[in-house]
Amino acid sequence: xxxxxxxxxxxxxxxxxxxxxxxxxxxxxxxxxxxxxxxxxxxxxxxxxxxxxxxxxxxxxxxxxxxxxxxxxxxxxxxxx
Amino acid sequence: xxxxxxxxxxxxxxxxxxxxxxxxxxxxxxxxxxxxxxxxxxxxxxxxxxxxxxxxxxxxxxxxxxxxxxxxxxxxxxxxxxxxxxxxxxxxxxxxxxxxxxxxxxxxxxxxxxxxxxxxxxxxxxxxxxxxxxxxxxxxxxxxxxxxxxxxxxxxxxxxxxxxxxxxxxxxxxxxxxxxxxxxxxxxxxxxxxxxxxxxxxxxxxxxxxxxxxxxxxxxxxxxxxxxxxxxxxxxxxxxxxxxxxxxxxxxxxxxxxxxxxxxxxxxxxxxxxxxxxxxxxxxxxxxxxxxxxxxxxxxxxxxxxxxxxxxxxxxxxxxxxxxxxxxxxxxxxxxxxxxxxxxxxxxxxxxxxxxxxxxxxxxxxxxxxxxxxxx
Numbered sequence: 001x002x003x004x005x006x007x008x009x010x011x012x013x014x015x016x017x018x019x020x021x022x023x024x025x026x027x028x029x030x031x032x033x034x035x036x037x038x039x040x041x042x043x044x045x046x047x048x049x050x051x052x053x054x055x056x057x058x059x060x061x062x063x064x065x066x067x068x069x070x071x072x073x074x075x076x077x078x079x080x081x
Numbered sequence: 082x083x084x085x086x087x088x089x090x091x092x093x094x095x096x097x098x099x100x101x102x103x104x105x106x107x108x109x110x111x112x113x114x115x116x117x118x119x120x121x122x123x124x125x126x127x128x129x130x131x132x133x134x135x136x137x138x139x140x141x142x143x144x145x146x147x148x149x150x151x152x153x154x155x156x157x158x159x160x161x162x163x164x165x166x167x168x169x170x171x172x173x174x175x176x177x178x179x180x181x182x183x184x185x186x187x188x189x190x191x192x193x194x195x196x197x198x199x200x201x202x203x204x205x206x207x208x209x210x211x212x213x214x215x216x217x218x219x220x221x222x223x224x225x226x227x228x229x230x231x232x233x234x235x236x237x238x239x240x241x242x243x244x245x246x247x248x249x250x251x252x253x254x255x256x257x258x259x260x261x262x263x264x265x266x267x268x269x270x271x272x273x274x275x276x277x278x279x280x281x282x283x284x285x286x287x288x289x290x291x292x293x294x295x296x297x298x299x300x301x302x303x304x305x306x307x308x309x310x311x312x313x314x315x316x317x318x319x320x321x322x323x324x325x326x327x328x329x330x331x332x333x334x335x336x337x338x339x340x341x342x343x344x345x346x347x348x349x350x351x352x353x354x355x356x357x358x359x360x361x362x363x364x365x366x367x368x369x370x371x372x373x374x375x376x377x378x379x380x381x382x383x384x385x386x387x388x389x390x391x392x393x394x395x396x397x398x399x400x401x402x403x404x405x406x407x408x409x410x411x412x413x414x415x416x417x418x419x420x421x422x423x424x425x426x427x428x429x430x431x432x433x434x435x436x437x438x439x440x441x442x443x444x445x446x447x448x449x450x451x452x453x454x455x456x457x
Contacts, residue, residue, distance in 0.1 A: 037339070052382075055303075061378065062303070062304075062305060063303045063304075063305075063379075063380045
């Protein structure tokens with residue numbers, strides 16, 4: 001069983017340990033999760049699905065909480081929708 | 082006018098009260114507004130902000146069309162945060178019976194100068210791809226729009242204050258009448274004329290006034306730009322909104338400039354608590370999902386309720402209260418107060434200043450209550 005999975009963040013491949021959340025992939029990729037209404041970069045704050053700061057688009061579905069979703073191979077994560 | 086502290090005191094700083102104050106002070110009257118909370122904090126903040134022409138009755142049509150015209154005239158002056166968008170309304174016909182209503186409505190609007198387009202199944206689907214397939218069609222009413230009501234009320238009140246009106250918030254009004262406004266902290270203010278614009282609470286201050294609280298729920302989603310382009314209302318809405326007693330829900334969704342989607346609507350009498358009522362909320366969302374299955378995976382960020390000021394004949398009370406020559410009413414707008422606030426303000430001010438109104442005021446006069454009773 002592989003110990004890593006590879007997904008893409010804004011088109012660029014990112015390898016993360018098996019079981020890591022998408023928030024981890026975002027940290028490794030060095031990307032903010034989203035841009036606030038006033039234009040500020042945002043990322044995980046609570047890390048437990050409450051604050052909604054870490055939302056990203058996963059496989060075309062917007063507003064997914066990256067801290068609550070495990071990475072899967074070939075998952076496409078975007079922050080620029 | 083004479084030695085009272087004010088020519089007019091308006092009770093209620095919702096969008097109707099704010100519009101009335103703005104219009105009265107523009108006509109040179111010394112005007113004050115009293116509200117127990119904040120400007121635009123009641124039904125104004127709870128409503129969708131749909132600027133819509135409606136044809137339930139000739140009188141309702143006249144007031145909504147007149148008011149929509151006034152909004153369009155005001156539009157260039159509205160600040161950006163009012164978020165006025167002329168997105169149009171589509172009345173969605175699910176089947177051929179409702180399509181017959183589309184044609185009736187189109188004829189009615191065409192005769193009265195309201196631009197519309199009849200949509201068939203295909204054109205409806207291309208305008209709103211997230212609607213369920215196979216709808217019979219719809220009627221696009223091109224000049225309807227949406228705005229953000231609390232900021233619209235704030236703008237009108239700011240303008241009134243800029244023209245010299247006084248605003249007093251944070252005081253409950255205990256009693257009004259005979260040219261006196263008593264606040265619950267014991268203060269008293271005198272006015273030649275008092276305008277009761279207290280919305281669903283208006284009957285607490287004017288006993289004998291027939292206004293019931295009609296509770297509504299709204300839901301707002303996260304931002305999904307492009308998901309929805311027009312305000313969509315099911316034609317079955319008319320059946321729902323017309324029913325005088327039973328609880329009802331209808332498909333009614335609105336695109337906000339932010340990409341958020343407002344989802345309504347519900348109507349309940351006798352539910353006086355402010356908390357969301359899960360039973361009717363579930364029914365409302367199921368109805369919305371039936372029409373727009375694509376809503377299901379969207380993320381909801383907030384649910385709230387509000388109280389419409391409902392009158393027995395679905396028309397507001399605008400004009401003098403027969404039992405007290407110092408008292409005028411501007412209330413009872415039910416679900417149309419955002420649209421009709423501007424028209425209400427004009428025809429109320431016309432009556433107070435003895436000016437000839439641009440539309441006939443008779444259908445809205447509070448004196449019709451006494452007449453109904455006399456005939457009963």
